[in-house]
Amino acid sequence: MPRVLLIEDDHAVRQGITLALCRGGHEVAAAVTGEDGLRLLRSFRPDVVVLDLMLPGVPGLDVCRGIRVLDPVLPIIMATARGDDEDIVVGLEAGADDYVVKPVQARVLGARIRAVLRRAGGAPVGSGIPRIDTYGDLSIDRAGFSVTRQNVPVALAPSELRLLLTLSASPGQVFSRQQLLEAVWEHSYHGDARLVDACVKRLRTKLGEPPREPRYIQTVRGFGYRFAAQ
Incomplete structure (x- = not known):
């Protein structure tokens, strides 16, 4: 069962995404702030992180960088309430592997999670003898x-x-x-x-x-x- 760490401060959004992911067969741990998310990262040991860009306290971009320091290979999907080009580019350059724009459709987020987990699984690219x-x-x-x-x-x-x-x-x-x-x-x-x-x-x-x-x-x-x- 894939383990998802969701860091999202909006209660309704957090509850909705958690419910949808659980129905999709994921185990979810949710955090309201970036500080709580970084603490959960150590204890929950997720397979993927879904990170809201707009967080109270420590900004989402700093949380993303912090996750990358603690775990350089953990897949991160950034969620942003805006499709602002600069926010998206800065988030990706901070270490996010992919992004979704809120309001997030459950099927889209589920597909993105499956994709990053396949990538994390090391599925080979191309053919031929391993070398x-x-x-x-x-x-x-x-x-x-x-x-x-x-x-x-x-x-x-x-x-x-x-x-x-x-x-x-x-x-x-x-x-x-x-x-x-x-x-x-x-x-x-x-x-x-x-x-x-x-x-x-x-x-x-x-x-x-x-x-x-x-x-x-x-x-x-x-x-x-x-x-x-x-």
């Missing part, structure tokens, strides 16, 4: 779903890992943002390219990529991204 690929100081273990840089493990969130696996499976191939949304986030509709761009930015940072001249994950302007096997 360890080495590119300079970067090693990608496709069987163990792990990444090292200069022999030091790199802690990647599920979406970051799947993005790297997808791109590096076909070095030199240019992937459009829509292709990456479908492969990594399982968004088959015309999805939000901000998910891709924010994840690329986080991934580059964790891989120690120079911001202006990234070595591995390169932008192809007007098209998308490619992995350069240098």
